[in-house]
Amino acid sequence: MIRKRSSLILCGTFLFITWNAILVLLLWSRPPPSQPGELAGDQGEAVVQPTSDVVADVLRMVDTFEVELERQKKILLQILSQRSLWEPSNRNRPKVVSRPPVIPILVIACNRVTVRRCLDKLLEHRPSAELHPIIVSQDCGHAETAEVIRSYGSKVTHLKQPDLSDIAVRPEHKKFQGYYKISRHYHWALNQVFKTLSYSSVVVVEDDxxxxxxxxxxxxxxxxxxxxxxxLWCASAWNDNGRDGYVDPGKADLLYRTDFFPGLGWMLLSELWEELEPKWPASFWDDWMRQPEQRRNRACIRPEISRTLTFGRQGVSLxxxxxxxxxxIKLNSEFVPFTKLDLSYLKEETYRVNFEKEVYSAPVVTYEDVKQGQLKGLGPFRLQYSSKDSFKVMAKHLGIMEDLKSGVPRAGYRGVVSFISKGRRIYLAPPPGWxxxxxTWS
Structure with a gap:
């Protein structure tokens, strides 16, 4: 805008000078007045009239033109000296304020009327309806659940998955029909968020x-x-090993990188959906996400203490x-101002170096010492496993989740699982040099 205004000023100045030059020529071409030496022109300036001596007239014309150009030059300099007054200064120019991102919450619902508990808490804690619209996508066609969702009126957007038909599956997968329908629903609902509604990110939660x-x-x-x-390819509110007694209650602000896709309240960007949508699986979408072909050595962020709690015992997983x-699972109750904290420690290189240094500088202890609570000192301590079986045995008897998906332990990062046991920080870790x-560890 400033550059355009400067161009207009210079253009106007050029036209002004040109017009005055033409005016001089026109004055020379005018017939002489009745009284020689009479003042002529609108500004009362003396104009030299032509005579019969052509050479002398030309010379006098050149002199007059030079005088006029000098006068126009002075006018131009005055105009340029005042230009700063015409343009707004940087100090007074309004600042460009970037708008905060809109992050919708997508609630995946089916036939649980207890979706009310989920929605009530979302609405209770939501800081802004404009920044966090709540979209409830319902499958199953369950009338009672639909009525509960409708009761919230304009506070939520209610979408209904249109395809409620059964899905043709292999005979041995007939008992898994529910998992196929869930995957189909996720595909449809995420397309609604990203492609129909054109949001650039979303947090996905389920109705329980x-x-x-x-x-x-x-x-x-x-x-x-x-x-x-x-x-990074996602952020999750969930810690798979976040049971009370297995997390540090004084570390509500502690976050981790994890190679395991946690789900259960997770954020993704539209760029990731563009990558995943063309190959979205027919069933078991969460385990599919945990395969190396999808993860591609990317990590998720997860908290020490979970920001979600599941209350849905009944479902397709029985x-x-x-x-x-x-x-x-312990649900966090302390408000942490994460947006005001320095989270640069979660950047890949910084985090990996610091995490490995802490884990592998910790003293190695035995399973018996951990199990019996005979550790000396405050910790942390390292408990080492060397095979799938040794990991599963120790995890099971220490009370953390023992299953692995595509070789990745739940909440693990570079093979390490961090948890609290009898008040001490334990790193269940592979040998150095992982x-x-x-x-095949599944």
Whole structure:
């Protein structure tokens, strides 16, 4: 805008000078007045009239033209000296304020009327309806659940998955029909968010999740990390080993990188959906996400203390892990101002170096010492495993989740699982020099 205004000023100045030059020539061509020496022109200036001596007239004309040009030059300099007054200064120019990102919450629902508990907590803790629209995508066509969702009126957007038909599956997968429908629903719902509604990010929760008071604050802080770090592909509110007694209650602000896709309240960007959507699986979408072909050595961010809690024992998984692990997950109650914290320690190179240094400088202890609570000192301590079986045995007896997906332990980073046991920080870790996961460890 300033450059355009300067061009207009210079153009106007040029036209002004040109017009005055033409005026001089026109005055020379005018017939002489009745009284020689009479003043002529609108400004009362004396104009020299032509005579019969052509050479003398030309010379006098040149002199007059030079005088006029000098006068116009002075006018031009005055105009340029005042230009700064015509243009707004940088100090007074309005600052360009970037708008905060809109991060919608996508609630995947089916036939649980208890979706009300999920929605009530989301609405209770939501800091802004404009920045966090809530979209409920419902499958199954369950009338009672639909009525609960409708009761929220304009507070939520209610989408209905149109295809409720059964899916043709192999005979041995007939009992897994529900997993096929869930995968189809996720595909449709994420397409609605990214392609129909054109959002650039989303946080996905299911209808059996309750969120913590700083759930929204956490994901607002995660958004710039995902945007700036290509080694990250998601952020999750969930710690698979986040049971009470297995996390440090004084470390509510502690975050980790993890190679395991946690789900259960997770954020992704539209760029990731563009990558995943063409090859989205027909079933078991979460385990598919944990395969190396999808993960591509990228990590997720996860908290020490979970920002979601599942209350849905009944579902297609028939309560798998719920009674033993999930219902004991500790939900964070302390509000952490994540958007005001320095989270640069989560950048890939910085995090890896610092994490490995802490893990492998910790003293090695035995399983018996950990199990019996006979550790000396405050910790942390390192407990080493060397095979899939040794990992599973120690994890099972220490009370953390023992299953692996494509060789990656739950909540693990570079093979290391961090947890609290009897008040001490334990790193269940592979030997030094770890390089990669073994997908056969499943």
């Amino acid at each position: 999740l309750e969120v913590a008071p700083d759930f929204f604050e956490y994901f607002r802080a995660m958004h710039p990390l995902l945007k700036s770090d290509p080694s 309560g798998q892990f719920y009674d033993k692990y999930l219902k004991y 390089t990669q996961y073994d997908p």
